[in-house]
Amino acid sequence: MVLNEIDAILVSKIQGGLPLVSHPYAEVARQIGISEQEVINRISSMQESGIIKRMGIIVRHHELGYTANAMVVWDVPEERLEEVGEKIGSKSCVTLCYQRPRRLPDWPYNLFCMIHGQQRERVLSFIETMVKEEGLEDIPHKVLFSGRRFKQRGARYQ
Amino acid sequence: MDSIDRTIINQLQGGFPICDHPYRVVAERLGIEESELIQRLEQMLEQNQLTRFGPMYHAERLGGGLSLCAMSIPEPDYERVTEQVNAFPEVAHNYARDHELNMWFVLATESPERIASVLEEIEQVTGYRVYDMPKQHEFFVGLKFEV
Structure with a gap:
């Protein structure tokens, strides 16, 4: 997918946030010299094509009390990946679930999910319940809680 | 934060x-x-x-590169390496995690090709290996937090 020049300017213009004024898209339009309707059309179509996943609030989960942030990694046999990925991804506490490559011999895990909770114990008991409910006892997994956080910001686009 | 703030947060994570x-x-x-x-x-x-x-934004659909990277850094070097890694503008999040691979960060570059060169630069500057684990398949992405 290649963005045209105006889309690219728009992407860069609003990446830091939408103006907090009554007519935010008109304000963006004024800044880049196109019409409000064009801004609305372009943002809508970028949202439809999935370039924009969504508009709205992106929270600092840590500041909102989600301090127990666990990355749970699983060593899933290839033939069960689809099934296990779907099962884990459908759990309400799971915020992300991705397949990633193993890096053998140091890293045998190929399925990653994130669970953000307010307390470690609750996150751990949730994982335990999930393993039982979904029959994942024979799939090795590890829970990596985050410790110190050094940097959190979104990616930047020129 | 009151109940109106909470409602705003819960609703506006779902779109605008x-x-x-x-x-x-x-x-x-x-x-x-x-x-x-x-x-x-x-x-x-x-x-x-x-x-x-x-x-x-969806980094890949914007034409950018994205990967999750991990490093194994001995404690005495941890602070120095953190500073060196975070100095790269392409490094988006960086968390310490409790594992042999104890430093985890997201790399977001303007093009997919840039990933490999940034990885190499990080290895050269820090002197440690970077394990690169790009997403291969997405089963779920929600990233919403109820408050």
Whole structure:
């Protein structure tokens, strides 16, 4: 997918946030010299094509009390990946679930999910319940809680 | 943070209208004035409860590169390496995690090809190997936090 020049300017213009004024898209339009309707059309179509996943609030989960942030990694046999990925991804506490490559011999895990909770114990008991409910006892997994956080910001686009 | 703030956070993680007066549309839904909604958003941004209010982009569809990377850094070197890694503008999040691979960060570059060269630069500057684990398949992405 290649963005045209105006889309690219728009992407860069609003990446830091939408103006907090009554007519935010008109304000963006004024800044880049196109019409409000064009801004609305372009943002809508970028949202439809999935370039924009969504508009709205992106929270600092840590500041909102989600301090127990666990990355749970699983060593899933290839033939069960689809099934296990779907099962884990459908759990309400799971915020992300991705397949990633193993890096053998140091890293045998190929399925990653994130669970953000307010307390470690609750996150751990949730994982335990999930393993039982979904029959994942024979799939090795590890829970990596985050410790110190050094940097959190979104990616930047020129 | 009161119950209106909570409702705003819960609702506006699910999307924002794209029309000429979107704040008014949301405010009406919440039963508050447009100016109050804007003021509350400003305050939550000021208090650092929100990273931002705007678009969440799909890096790959924007033509960029994205990967999750990990490193194994002995404690005495941890601070130095953290500073070196975070100095790269392409490094988006960096967390310590309790594992042999104890440093985890997201790399976001303007093009997919840039990933490999940034990885190499990080290895050269720090003197440690970087394990690169790009997403191969997405089973679920929600990233919403109820408050």
